[in-house]
Amino acid sequence: MIRSRLLAGAALAAVATLSLTACATDAEPTAAGGVDASTATSLADFGTLADLEEAAKAEGALNVIALPRDWANYGEIIDLFAERYPEITITEASPDASSAEEIQAAENLRGQDTAPDVFDLGLAVALTSTDYFAPYKVERWDDIPDALKEESGLFVGDYGGYMAVGYDPDAVPAPESLDDLLGEEYRGKVAINGDPTQAGAAFAAVGMATVQNGGDLDDFQAGIDFFEELNAAGNFVKIDPTPATVASGETPVVFDWDYLNNGYAAELDGQRNWEVVVFEGTGYAGYYNQAINVDAPNPAAARLWMEFLYSPEVQNLWLKGGARPVLEQAMVEAGEIDEALYAALPEAPADTVVPSAEQSDAAATLLGERWATAVQ
Amino acid sequence: MSSSTVVTPAVEPRSATAPRGSTRPVRPRRTRGAAAWGVAPFALYIALFLALPTGIALATGFVDEEGAFTLDTIAALGDPFVLSGFGTSIALSAFTAVVGALLGALVSYAIVAARPEGMLRSVIDAASGVLAQFGGVMLAFAFIATIGIQGGVTVLLRDLAGIDIFADGVWLYESPGLILPYVYFQVPLMIIVFLPALESLKPQWAEASATLGGTTATFWWRIGIPVLWPSFLGSLLLLFANAFSSYATAAALTSQGQSIVPLQIRAALTSETLLGRENLAGALALGMIVVMVVVMTLYALLQRRADRWRR
Numbered sequence: 101m102i103r104s105r106l107l108a109g110a111a112l113a114a115v116a117t118l119s120l121t122a123c124a125t126d127a128e129p130t131a132a133g134g135v136d137a138s139t140a141t142s143l144a145d146f147g148t149l150a151d152l153e154e155a156a157k158a159e160g161a162l163n164v165i166a167l168p169r170d171w172a173n174y175g176e177i178i179d180l181f182a183e184r185y186p187e188i189t190i191t192e193a194s195p196d197a198s199s200a201e202e203i204q205a206a207e208n209l210r211g212q213d214t215a216p217d218v219f220d221l222g223l224a225v226a227l228t229s230t231d232y233f234a235p236y237k238v239e240r241w242d243d244i245p246d247a248l249k250e251e252s253g254l255f256v257g258d259y260g261g262y263m264a265v266g267y268d269p270d271a272v273p274a275p276e277s278l279d280d281l282l283g284e285e286y287r288g289k290v291a292i293n294g295d296p297t298q299a300g301a302a303f304a305a306v307g308m309a310t311v312q313n314g315g316d317l318d319d320f321q322a323g324i325d326f327f328e329e330l331n332a333a334g335n336f337v338k339i340d341p342t343p344a345t346v347a348s349g350e351t352p353v354v355f356d357w358d359y360l361n362n363g364y365a366a367e368l369d370g371q372r373n374w375e376v377v378v379f380e381g382t383g384y385a386g387y388y389n390q391a392i393n394v395d396a397p398n399p400a401a402a403r404l405w406m407e408f409l410y411s412p413e414v415q416n417l418w419l420k421g422g423a424r425p426v427l428e429q430a431m432v433e434a435g436e437i438d439e440a441l442y443a444a445l446p447e448a449p450a451d452t453v454v455p456s457a458e459q460s461d462a463a464a465t466l467l468g469e470r471w472a473t474a475v476q
Numbered sequence: 477m478s479s480s481t482v483v484t485p486a487v488e489p490r491s492a493t494a495p496r497g498s499t500r501p502v503r504p505r506r507t508r509g510a511a512a513w514g515v516a517p518f519a520l521y522i523a524l525f526l527a528l529p530t531g532i533a534l535a536t537g538f539v540d541e542e543g544a545f546t547l548d549t550i551a552a553l554g555d556p557f558v559l560s561g562f563g564t565s566i567a568l569s570a571f572t573a574v575v576g577a578l579l580g581a582l583v584s585y586a587i588v589a590a591r592p593e594g595m596l597r598s599v600i601d602a603a604s605g606v607l608a609q610f611g612g613v614m615l616a617f618a619f620i621a622t623i624g625i626q627g628g629v630t631v632l633l634r635d636l637a638g639i640d641i642f643a644d645g646v647w648l649y650e651s652p653g654l655i656l657p658y659v660y661f662q663v664p665l666m667i668i669v670f671l672p673a674l675e676s677l678k679p680q681w682a683e684a685s686a687t688l689g690g691t692t693a694t695f696w697w698r699i700g701i702p703v704l705w706p707s708f709l710g711s712l713l714l715l716f717a718n719a720f721s722s723y724a725t726a727a728a729l730t731s732q733g734q735s736i737v738p739l740q741i742r743a744a745l746t747s748e749t750l751l752g753r754e755n756l757a758g759a760l761a762l763g764m765i766v767v768m769v770v771v772m773t774l775y776a777l778l779q780r781r782a783d784r785w786r787r
Contacts, residue, residue, distance in 0.1 A: 200745075221748075224751060225748050228751050228752065288645060295734065296749065297734065298743050298748065303749040331645075336732075337649065348626050349626050464751075472732075472733040
């Protein structure tokens with residue numbers, strides 16, 4: 101490690117002197133052989149994509165963590181990577197881990213071959229874990245909206261969606277607003293994906309209820325009040341929804357990201373009908389974030405994974421999973437988006453809100469104090 | 477600390493043919509050194525898998541994120557949310573321990589007269605051994621499949637009798653819903669630990685009581701209960717500890733509200749919305765250990781008391 105750093109430093113110094121002495125010639129940085137992948141911040145540090153692929157194949161491994169195969173079509177994305185780079189063995193650890201557990205894994209496995217190379221994180225964890233990230237800007241960096249990336253490249257939004265309500269049209273009437281869910285016919289049928297004091301998706305469900313219930317993101321109390329009412333009506337069922345609980349009919353109504361709800365629909369095609377609705381009015385959106393582990397055991401493969409994810413083809417695979425890829429706007433303009441898939445996304449609401457870091461913190465604190473008693 | 481801490485008192489088999497006044501078998505004499513060597517593997521095991529993790533868990537409660545000494549996390553134990561967690565945990569454990577102990581004692585009383593090698597005893601012994609360890613996700617799923625929203629029994633009751641057990645909300649997935657599964661593993665554990673104590677009631681005592689004109693009630697009031705109460709209370713404490721440290725059953729059944737302390741520890745460690753509370757987990761673990769130490773100390777004292785009648 102240290103030796104390669106020194107080498108890279110020496111190489112850099114050599115390049116610098118070269119370019120100083122021979123200004124006229126463009127000094128091409130040496131390909132894979134002389135590059136320290138762990139400090140590379142963009143494709144240019146390797147040379148071309150082919151050079152990066154070469155370096156990644158030389159490592160021959162990639163460790164990903166917390167990527168459920170039925171989450172935003174990750175299964176197909178991982179399979180495509182494996183098919184394209186058969187020389188690189190992908191290890192998928194703890195598909196159902198939380199964002200916080202991804203960072204713990206990096207901490208606990210530091211310096212080992214099994215440590216995660218890349219992370220896929222909720223915003224709250226990404227903001228507080230920047231010490232664990234290596235800055236890297238993918239080739240399409242400039243096409244990513246400023247609001248969805250950390251300016252130095254430590255982490256970057258990858259895909260997102262709207263908080264939506266999925267329901268089984270054979271078990272319940274179609275809900276058109278939050279208030280509908282308080283009705284008699286939803287008794288013991290409404291679930292949210294996890295506990296909002298623990299899981300990002302559940303937290304977003306309360307956020308969505310907040311803005312739909314006349315509150316704003318500065319104060320999640322309106323959302324907590326809604327779930328308190330839902331619980332008092334006997335409608336709130338405290339089960340973590342999974343495709344299995346949807347299939348068995350235990351959770352006929354589920355608050356979850358629209359792409360996950362679409363995933364249920366796709367997975368249960370033929371077993372259960374599953375409709376997804378994003379309520380009119382203000383929509384609550386959230387993006388997940390991609391980052392590279394600063395101590396990645398396979399730094400080149402990690403960076404190749406990033407370039408792979410931010411290629412139009414793979415962005416369209418997220419779209420296929422019902423998620424909105426971060427390059428959405430740029431791809432629409434460049435004509436790279438898959439029109440059929442794009443048209444199939446649920447109607448986006450008139451207004452969209454995304455909580456800021458401060459709002460998230462305040463809401464998390466409030467939930468920690470009041471959630472448990474509200475839904476007891 | 478789980479049910480693996482159960483220490484079943486060794487009971488000498490009562491042999492009907494043993495001559496009266498037969499002495500215990502003579503143990504081969506061993507030197508102290510050999511005994512110490514013999515216990516070394518176990519001591520090492522305990523040190524590695526009990527003492528060390530406990531020490532680490534406790535230490536994390538006293539440091540902040542930078543690793544500096546702090547009492548803030550310990551102070552956080554006074555937080556109303558945490559206190560209510562301990563309250564719920566203790567109430568749930570105590571309630572299921574009492575119910576489990578009473579039911580288990582009744583079952584033990586019912587079968588203690590059966591022939592030790594008979595069919596009834598063998599079946600109940602075997603079933604208790606299995607069911608006392610039948611916890612966690614398996615047990616949670618068994619209940620979900622039986623009396624869950626789409627469980628077999630639920631659907632039968634709804635379709636045949638028109639009874640909706642979840643008319644007032646789905647209680648199985650909330651704190652009250654933990655009582656049934658907990659009692660389910662408490663009863664067999666009670667049978668395992670209490671049956672030997674019941675067996676230690678010598679028939680000669682009953683005979684002596686009857687000879688002196690005592691009724692059954694006299695026997696229980698004057699002999700049975702005084703002899704058995706330390707064992708009963710000890711078993712009760714063991715059941716309490718068993719429920720207090722249970723995690724997997726609750727984790728699989730309840731997803732909201734983190735009502736009991738083990739679930740609060742999970743939340744502090746894995747939450748992706750409330751961050752930087754890993755050290756609170758250490759403080760919560762400390763709180764749990766304090767409760768467990770008190771319970772196990774009382775248990776040890778009661779065991780000593782109970783052993784008087786087993787010699």
